[in-house]
Amino acid sequence: MLLGRLLTRLLGILLLALLALAGLAAAVFCIQSGHGTVSLPSLASDLHLADLRGTIATFLHRLEARGPSATVAALSGGGAILLGIVMIASLVPRRERLIVLSESENGVIAARRRVLAQAATALARQPRMVTGARARARPSRRKAGGRLRVRVDQSGDSPNAEVTRAVIAALQPLSESLPLRVRVRARKRRPAGRVR
């Protein structure tokens, strides 16, 4: 994946540079009209575009034909699509699995996202009115710490705010000393098997 990412970036830079040069050339050769020295027809002639058109026309004609050429063309197209997918996938940033809790000259203290989420889930289940909980931890992009989002299911008629306060208090052992922003969302769930 690292090699794929590197190749993708180099190729991207190269293609952008070529595109910029092509745009610059097209802009420069728009100065004159007709068949002047600095005109688009002159540029087409310098680039031998007429011969290229002939070559491409022959190639496209062969591509339309049945037989081995069509098979090669289909395989090449499929390979190009796969290569493009791999290149795009390598550009997707991998999620950080560690949340840095503190960083100093003595070293780094970090915890896995899953660890914090599991601990938060278990703590969030402690209040009596909570029937289920699910937590997610995400690291901050630029600094130490991260975000903790907890979703809890509540039973009974307690107001959501009361349940939220209880869950936040239950999470205190985890959140009081860590650089985590905690967000709790409570929702009422009907108990299963209710008969109307």
Next chain:
Amino acid sequence: MPGGALTAGPHRRWRTSDDGRAIHGVLAVVQPDGRFELELHLIVAWPPGPLEQLAADLRGRVRAAAKRARLEGQLGQIHVHIDGVAGPGEALIDGVAGPDQPLAGEQA
């Protein structure tokens, strides 16, 4: 140590060889200046207390042990990774250092 234990991880890859025995939960890397950078992998006991304080205490114990062994000058940064939390009722069973076992160089 109280509150946590070193862990070699699910694939037993976080460990360092020392005189034929494996020290679980510790990775040691030699820095360009010759000092050793340590990475400690930890499972914390339930309920999880102040994690940062736990990690800082562990770091302090390592530095104290290095000082007693007169290796303080060779010790570089110490990184602590918290890789797991024991569930309620679960015992900390992984690692060489159990909840009440001393680290190498410490007195029991």
